[in-house]
Amino acid sequence: MRAADAIVKALEMEGIEVVFGIPGGAIIEVYDALYDSGIQHITTRHEQGATHAADGYARASGKVGVAFTTSGPGATNTVTGIATAYMDSSPIVVFTGQVPTSMIGNDAFQEADITGITMPVTKHNYLVTDAKDVLSIIKEAFHIASTGRPGPVLVDLPKDITTADIDFNYPKKINLPGYKPKLEGHPKQIARAAELIMKAERPVILAGGGVIISNASKELVELAETIPAFVVTTLMGKGSIPETHPLSLGFAGMHGTKYANYALSESDLIIAVGCRFSDRTTGNVAMFAPNAKIIHIDIDPAEIGKNVNVDVPIVGDAKKVLAKLKKVVEYKQRKEWEDKVNEWKRKYPLKYKKDGFKPQYVIERAYEIMPDAIVTTEVGQNQMWAAQFFKVKYPRQFITSGGLGTMGFGFPAAMGAQVAFPEKTVIDIAGDGSFFMNIQELATCVKYEIPVKVLVLNNGYLGMVRQWQELFYRERYSATCIGCEKTGFEAIARGFGAIGMTVEKPSEVDDALKEAKEIDAPVVIDFRIDYQANVFPMVPPGASLKEIIDDE
Amino acid sequence: MKHTIAVLVENKPGVLARVASLFRRRGFNIDSLSVGTTEREDLSRMTIVVEGDDKVVEQVIKQLNKLIETIKVSEISESSVERELCLIRVHAPPEKRGEIVELTNIFRARIVDVSRDSFIIEVTGDEDKVSAFIDLMRQYGIKELARTGKVAMVRGSKK
Ligand SMILES: Cc1ncc(C[n+]2csc(CCOP(=O)(O)OP(=O)(O)O)c2C)c(N)n1
Numbered sequence: 001m002r003a004a005d006a007i008v009k010a011l012e013m014e015g016i017e018v019v020f021g022i023p024g025g026a027i028i029e030v031y032d033a034l035y036d037s038g039i040q041h042i043t044t045r046h047e048q049g050a051t052h053a054a055d056g057y058a059r060a061s062g063k064v065g066v067a068f069t070t071s072g073p074g075a076t077n078t079v080t081g082i083a084t085a086y087m088d089s090s091p092i093v094v095f096t097g098q099v100p101t102s103m104i105g106n107d108a109f110q111e112a113d114i115t116g117i118t119m120p121v122t123k124h125n126y127l128v129t130d131a132k133d134v135l136s137i138i139k140e141a142f143h144i145a146s147t148g149r150p151g152p153v154l155v156d157l158p159k160d161i162t163t164a165d166i167d168f169n170y171p172k173k174i175n176l177p178g179y180k181p182k183l184e185g186h187p188k189q190i191a192r193a194a195e196l197i198m199k200a201e202r203p204v205i206l207a208g209g210g211v212i213i214s215n216a217s218k219e220l221v222e223l224a225e226t227i228p229a230f231v232v233t234t235l236m237g238k239g240s241i242p243e244t245h246p247l248s249l250g251f252a253g254m255h256g257t258k259y260a261n262y263a264l265s266e267s268d269l270i271i272a273v274g275c276r277f278s279d280r281t282t283g284n285v286a287m288f289a290p291n292a293k294i295i296h297i298d299i300d301p302a303e304i305g306k307n308v309n310v311d312v313p314i315v316g317d318a319k320k321v322l323a324k325l326k327k328v329v330e331y332k333q334r335k336e337w338e339d340k341v342n343e344w345k346r347k348y349p350l351k352y353k354k355d356g357f358k359p360q361y362v363i364e365r366a367y368e369i370m371p372d373a374i375v376t377t378e379v380g381q382n383q384m385w386a387a388q389f390f391k392v393k394y395p396r397q398f399i400t401s402g403g404l405g406t407m408g409f410g411f412p413a414a415m416g417a418q419v420a421f422p423e424k425t426v427i428d429i430a431g432d433g434s435f436f437m438n439i440q441e442l443a444t445c446v447k448y449e450i451p452v453k454v455l456v457l458n459n460g461y462l463g464m465v466r467q468w469q470e471l472f473y474r475e476r477y478s479a480t481c482i483g484c485e486k487t488g489f490e491a492i493a494r495g496f497g498a499i500g501m502t503v504e505k506p507s508e509v510d511d512a513l514k515e516a517k518e519i520d521a522p523v524v525i526d527f528r529i530d531y532q533a534n535v536f537p538m539v540p541p542g543a544s545l546k547e548i549i550d551d552e
Numbered sequence: 553m554k555h556t557i558a559v560l561v562e563n564k565p566g567v568l569a570r571v572a573s574l575f576r577r578r579g580f581n582i583d584s585l586s587v588g589t590t591e592r593e594d595l596s597r598m599t600i601v602v603e604g605d606d607k608v609v610e611q612v613i614k615q616l617n618k619l620i621e622t623i624k625v626s627e628i629s630e631s632s633v634e635r636e637l638c639l640i641r642v643h644a645p646p647e648k649r650g651e652i653v654e655l656t657n658i659f660r661a662r663i664v665d666v667s668r669d670s671f672i673i674e675v676t677g678d679e680d681k682v683s684a685f686i687d688l689m690r691q692y693g694i695k696e697l698a699r700t701g702k703v704a705m706v707r708g709s710k711k
């Protein structure tokens with residue numbers, strides 16, 4: 001069988017239903033094989049869009065996302081998408097075409113050393129040099145991408161490999177002697193953790209993206225209710241507990257809620273699950289939770305002790321470890337702490353000044369009107385406002401580039417999420433700057449009837465950078481005004497064949513959102529918000545979480 | 553502090569690049585690195601000497617373990633046999649030859665090549681011994697020097 005056909009058949013056996021990509025000379029054989037298969041292919045307008053779409057598909061569905069590109073520029077265009085998936089541990093497999101093996105190293109037309117380039121941003125990658133290895137490599141690639149701490153895997157396919165004739169025998173077993181993720185959690189450590197929990201007077205659970213990835217939300221909430229412990233999430237952990245739950249304190253960190261940051265700062269025990277203590281979550285790490293002991297549950301041993309010192313390390317899968325932990329802890333009342341935290345919640349709610357047309361209002365209304373929508377975000381102020389004001393109800397509902405902070409991620413990711421869930425409402429909460437970074441995918445959405453709704457919080461600025469310039473650089477607004485007044489998103493949308501709307505004042509917000517929700521086509525709404533709106537509260541760079549400040 | 557780490561990896565193309573890439577990306581400092589075959593033809597062994605405190609070394613070990621092709625990582629501490637090999641081309645005029653031969657014997661080193669005005673001397677041993685011998689040779693004038701990285705093995709029967 002032609003190897004290209006075998007590759008496509010292997011994807012079918014992996015249960016792959018959709019591939020995002022752009023063809024080209026080096027991968028043309030694989031595309032030829034795809035022509036006869038049941039796998040849907042969505043031709044994006046840029047390979048970055050394809051990788052983000054595969055990533056969004058993976059994050060929304062929990063399945064592996066797949067992208068195809070050609071060699072050279074097609075391959076290098078995937079790098080940002082791969083790095084984004086890597087930082088947020090998202091399972092994608094990217095197949096790139098490559099020049100024929102005989103030409104590798106000769107600087108042939110459209111040759112790029114993509115395995116070398118992506119080595120630091122993939123969980124693993126392969127350059128196939130012998131056609132008879134290609135099936136076992138594909139098997140391994142999907143296994144590695146989706147197990148343990150998930151992540152992107154790249155498979156580079158030289159053209160002569162794809163034309164070779166091979167036997168189709170897709171391996172059932174995997175032979176990776178150096179790859180055995182630990183899942184169960186050490187019983188002794190779990191017992192020690194339980195002991196600390198029973199002793200703690202001010203326990204807080206810190207839930208990260210690992211809880212979502214491991215589908216451990218149910219176990220997390222059960223543990224929280226059993227102890228009971230308040231739950232703070234990271235940005236990536238949003239959705240691990242419904243944010244309307246009485247024990248939920250929202251997300252912590254630079255723009256997190258005050259009560260989440262206070263609770264972490266004053267707690268005497270942090271039960272961290274599937275998080276990596278990134279600087280955006282901990283604030284100044286030297287002053288992070290000074291009185292707390294830390295239990296750290298993570299599937300990746302390298303995360304434990306990397307950024308903060310840990311008292312009880314537990315290497316394992318969040319779902320399994322949380323379930324075990326729940327069985328060995330008991331309810332204990334901690335009235336004083338409960339009252340204190342609830343008092344913070346009452347005293348320091350998220351708020352904003354309601355004069356003018358504020359972005360927060362748009363998000364509050366979007367939440368009221370589409371509470372079950374899958375929400376992706378771009379990066380910047382829009383991302384933080386979305387995180388603050390959209391109360392996430394279920395895991396995989398909130399999709400954002402937390403680790404790499406990639407502008408241009410949200411829209412193609414929304415496209416991928418919508419492909420995974422055609423019946424759901426999917427919205428991308430966007431900034432004007434970010435939307436431009438992958439705006440070309442509007443054409444893809446129109447072509448394939450992917451009815452994503454893009455809510456552009458149009459402030460005419462690279463707003464988050466502008467905010468820093470205002471607060472920390474004496475209002476020297478260097479290079480941040482992108483003034484899109486002359487560039488109407490409504491007209492752009494129409495030009496692409498999508499629906500465009502412009503909203504200039506708060507009173508028009510509800511109608512626009514309700515209308516958009518009912519339209520079974522891609523919609524872009526240009527919200528002309530107050531450009532001076534900033535994100536608060538805020539932990540200034542270098543400060544501790546406790547030093548979180550408000551607007552004045 | 554210097555730490556010696558032994559890494560058993562699958563003998564596949566690109567593994568060395570992966571390890572090197574990891575050290576560079578994480579900002580770990582490689583003091584020396586030696587790679588070679590093992591008792592099994594599908595595995596190779598890297599002996600890496602890294603500079604750093606315990607926390608750094610813990611991260612090095614954990615990150616190395618994460619590489620898919622890594623089979624086993626172990627830190628080699630006190631109770632081990634460690635060897636380096638060094639070739640030194642040293643200036644050896646007739647009047648100094650006797651001295652150099654004597655020092656070579658004391659260090660159980662070997663003269664492996666003799667020419668009109670120089671020797672090539674091969675010395676093996678742990679790091680301190682090799683360094684000490686090199687220092688002694690300096691007074692005669694070292695013309696060329698090639699030193700391997702360290703290889704090491706824990707003493708006693710294999711676990
Ligand atoms: C690809 C990329 N380039 C640059 C940045 C740096 N950056 C972070 S936020 C931001 C501004 C984003 O502007 P916009 O999308 O309009 O969002 P706003 O903050 O105005 O809501 C920039 C430039 C980034 N995160 N990603």
Ligand SMILES: [Mg+2]
Nearest residue numbers: 431432461463
């Ligand atoms: Mg903006």
